[in-house]
Amino acid sequence: MSDHITEIVIFTFLFLLVSGMGFVAARWRRPTDMAHLDEWGLGGRSFGGWITWFLVGGDLYTAYTFVAVPALIFGAGAAGFFAVPYTVIIYPLFFLILIRLWSVSHRHGFVTPADFVRSRFDSPTLALVVAITGIVATMPYIALQLIGIEAVLKTMGVTGESAFARHLPIIIAFAILAAYTYQSGLRAPALIAFVKDTLIYIVILVAVLWLPYKLGGWGAIFDAADAKFQASPAPGDGILLNANNQVQYFTLALGSALALFLYPHSITGVLASKNRDVIKRNMSALPAYSFLLGLIALLGYMAIAAGVKPLPGATAGSVDNNTVVPLLFDQQFPSWFTGIAFAAIGIGALVPAAIMSIAAANLFTRNIYKEYLRKDATHAQEASVAKITSLVVKIGAVACIVFLDPQFSIDLQLIGGVIILQTAPAVVVGLYTRWLHRGALIAGWAAGMALGFWMLWQIPNAATGRAHFGGSAFPLSEFGFDTKKTIYVGFVAVIVNFLVAAVVTLALRAIKTPEGTDHTAPDDYFADEGDPRIEKHRDDTTVDTISST
């Protein structure tokens, strides 16, 4: 532990600095009344271009991404680079969708995607399905942020003998995070995101300039990786894709892109912006992070070229590839710089974890508490329920890490990506048309979920010797095709979801099942900042569409 003392001091200093900022954030852009979910849970819906860029960037590109993507590249090569096309296509894909969602949410005071579904399809049940899917998909995502911090702590040697001692630093870090999120709401991660991203940008730019120089140039780095994969017996690795994983590569990129803005925390970041132009401009500006992500991914190859050996995993005989990037920094840089890099990863976990817990809390408050437990809840009650829920969510995430095998969280995250995709027909298609019947959307969701789980269950992982939930690449031979090609589970599941929803819609319409009333108007989807009907709405004591049944 003593040889890491400089790293630990710098890490702790920066960590405490941002914690202080988190508490002060409550006073930043101070609202007249914090006891309102719009203020605590959406930062007053007032963020401009820069804040949104840092907030959404800090939200989408998480600590786990920074640790897991290079780990994937380290282990499998080119297949892990899907993160780059994934984060390229996401912005043109959602360019038009998000501004519609923003407008309708702004005019009606929606805080969550489930609020929108509730109003559009006149179905509290469908909204509940969307809300629960969102909460379940978000929980393991928060737990994964802890794995990012843990990889850093492990490398610094901050580990104890007992399970409790090993997890104590994480528990303390999360207790601090929970306290300032409780107090400041979305303003805390928005303010901290500035520090997080500045640190990340500096660290990565230095790393990608200095390391290739030290390791003999980019050509040598790729050649070293190539040599490693040539020598390995695994069939799917290499610095290029092979004949069998190209379908998986592009379906995973497309499916992940479609899923990302369905996650409640991404939508929270988007709804917090102040107008449509802020969102549109950010669709051009956010790819700066994709560039960074691509460079970070290549740290995995640098780790190969530098001869990094990952630390042992939780079970005997396994290795923890998540430690390769922290180890690379530890090995190649002076300890003061490594300390800054570790702090960047650690703080990088706090921003998304805070936003995710806020998003999950918003969903619970609006679509479960207010819908089923207390219909006449005031704005102040909503805000206080959300604050308490955010604490519960974080305790749940810490419990996942302390009491379960971390591998289990990774499995859950894999499932999370597949299940959040199943809300696409209701949320994304619903923004454009009400053609799909509310009952059919529930049927499609159920079919997509069932198929997704079955497919994930069928996938073994040869590397870890596990029979189920071994990854998201489904062999097409299981469907009876004579091929070794694989495909992304979520992609297949969401297509089946759409088909079932369409067929059931026709059936329900044929037997004249009631479709409910659309509480949104066509004009709502184009409303912008300064709209008179919005200004009026903010002064109301009740939210019109939610209280009307």
Place this chain on the structure above:
Amino acid sequence: MDRPRTDKSPWNWLLLIPIVVPLLTFLYNADEPRIAGFPKFYWLQFAFILLGVGTTTLVYRMTKGGRR
């Protein structure tokens, strides 16, 4: 409001390019030619980021005035 607001514009169709092109693995799944040591697989996918930024910026600028 003089006329009903809309997001419709022919420029929006351009957004399909940066959605489709990065998914065409046959375009970039090759080692040669290398640029500055980067195999084609990597530098071309980095270039797609610029394609995405360029397209969204263009569409944003071209549709900005049409909404009022």
